[in-house]
Amino acid sequence: MPALLRHFPELLRGVAEVEVTPRGVRPHRLPAWVREQFPDGQLLSMESQPSGVRIVFRTAASAVELVTHPTRIAYVGTGRPRGRIDVYADGELVVRDVLDGGDRFEVDLTSGQTAFLPGEAHTTTVSGLPAGHHRIEIWLPHNESVELIELRADAAIEPDDARLPLWVHHGSSISQGSNALAPSEIWPAVAARHAGVELRNLGLGGSALVDPFLARVIRDAPADYISIKLGINVVNLDVMRLRAFVPAVHGFLDTIRDGHPEVPLLLISPLFCGIHEETPGPGAIDPVSIGTGQVRFLATGTPEDVTLGRLTLQVIRRELRSLTDRRAADKNLHHLDGTSLYGAADAAELPLPDGLHPSPGAHQQIGTRFAEYAFTGAGPFAR
Structure with a gap:
């Protein structure tokens, strides 16, 4: 049962707000008034990387898919690893998915030149969940910005109303x-x-x-x-x-x-x-x-x-x-x-x-x- 994330902001934890984009929604860790008041490039880049942000819900599904479009900054001559998406079911790590594709801003530290290289969307798949209802927690990458395009499952997705301190x-x-x-x-x-x-x-x-x-x-x-x-x-x-x-x-x-x-x-x-x-x-x-x-x-x-x-x-x-x-x-x-x-x-x-x-x-x-x-x-x- 498809669920466009733009209609389910209550599934997101650790965000200030979401921005609707042509592809889907982009989580922001700082509110728009800060981004407008001080549109510093470094700050904007970091706050749009959803460190600590999770998608949390309950479902009886056996399979879940999350479609994202990552955007990252890459530096020529450095070995920066790609971002990852971690998926937990009932508190246990079930998937650690390394991102591929997405857009890339490439920076040459020697010359200062930059290049924009577009890429494709990425799909994170969880399968084989056992029967019964589960609390699913999807940790978004701490070091790449992502647009959330679609959340799909083979059973209904419901918000998790439990709140921890x-x-x-x-x-x-x-x-x-x-x-x-x-x-x-x-x-x-x-x-x-x-x-x-x-x-x-x-x-x-x-x-x-x-x-x-x-x-x-x-x-x-x-x-x-x-x-x-x-x-x-x-x-x-x-x-x-x-x-x-x-x-x-x-x-x-x-x-x-x-x-x-x-x-x-x-x-x-x-x-x-x-x-x-x-x-x-x-x-x-x-x-x-x-x-x-x-x-x-x-x-x-x-x-x-x-x-x-x-x-x-x-x-x-x-x-x-x-x-x-x-x-x-x-x-x-x-x-x-x-x-x-x-x-x-x-x-x-x-x-x-x-x-x-x-x-x-x-x-x-x-x-x-x-x-x-x-x-x-x-x-x-x-x-």
């Missing part, structure tokens, strides 16, 4: 899932599945910059728990100095509190990243690594720049801890040192493949550690 998380490309193997294995997804909560992922590659509009989005979003992971993008884009950073974070938290005065709110400082621990940004791609199949990043500042107010990860960790202490009147505001999720010892065991983003194994470790810290025992999100 809602966790809203904001962070950088690490939170979006860079270098993770699959959409359900980005660290916030690992944590959410481990803890049994609903995820809205506002991890945005290159855009965890203490932007006021992101604070407004979180302020206005339903949430039972909120976490904010700040630091790495502020350093590697070199967007502000210490004097501006601390008041900006205060303002960010104040805006969130306008809408969620008592919701548990966790402020997370940066994970370990050797290139920026003591050296400010901006960050850059190491030119020697272009064409090797694995680009690497480096810091272009100097440690002495800290005396001028430029930021490093160590400075940001110190300031976020101090900031939280000064807001002690807010009993539901908590602080987590990001190196407890991934520290120097972890970097020795599970190195950052590109010098900046965690490996698939590290995503698993970070997600598990976060769930155990935040959602159990005396953790800030423990129920």
Whole structure:
């Protein structure tokens, strides 16, 4: 029984809204007013990649098909893996489907030239589901934009009315899932599945910059728990100095509190990243690594720049801890040192493949550690 997704927005979780396109619908993680107010190319590209977005429904079908049209950015001379679609039935992974086809924007990092290469739609197929009703959860790719064209099944599809506690998380490309193997294995997804909560992922590659509009989005979003992971993008884009950073974070938290005065709110400082621990940004791609199949990043500042107010990860960790202490009147505001999720010892065991983003194994470790810290025992999100 075919079901055009444009008529079933209630099946989508983790989105702000959907855009109707000539092919179908495109999920967006940020609302249209943000995209219109600040149509930055990097931000628009990242928010349209549906990291953490799921299609959730119940059905007695034995077979389900999802037709999508992916769009991706490819860099000449790099080995970026394709996106994947993960399908769970009653909590068990039944299909991990690697995308093919779709449109491709190809970027030459050496010359700066770009090319657009169109492609065909992609179909993800689930077959052989056992008899009975099942809860189906389809995780959309964290690293490619997709238009949802059609959802087909050989039995009726019904919305899943069950609602778990809602966790809203904001962070950088690490939170979006860079270098993770699959959409359900980005660290916030690992944590959410481990803890049994609903995820809205506002991890945005290159855009965890203490932007006021992101604070407004979180302020206005339903949430039972909120976490904010700040630091790495502020350093590697070199967007502000210490004097501006601390008041900006205060303002960010104040805006969130306008809408969620008592919701548990966790402020997370940066994970370990050797290139920026003591050296400010901006960050850059190491030119020697272009064409090797694995680009690497480096810091272009100097440690002495800290005396001028430029930021490093160590400075940001110190300031976020101090900031939280000064807001002690807010009993539901908590602080987590990001190196407890991934520290120097972890970097020795599970190195950052590109010098900046965690490996698939590290995503698993970070997600598990976060769930155990935040959602159990005396953790800030423990129920």
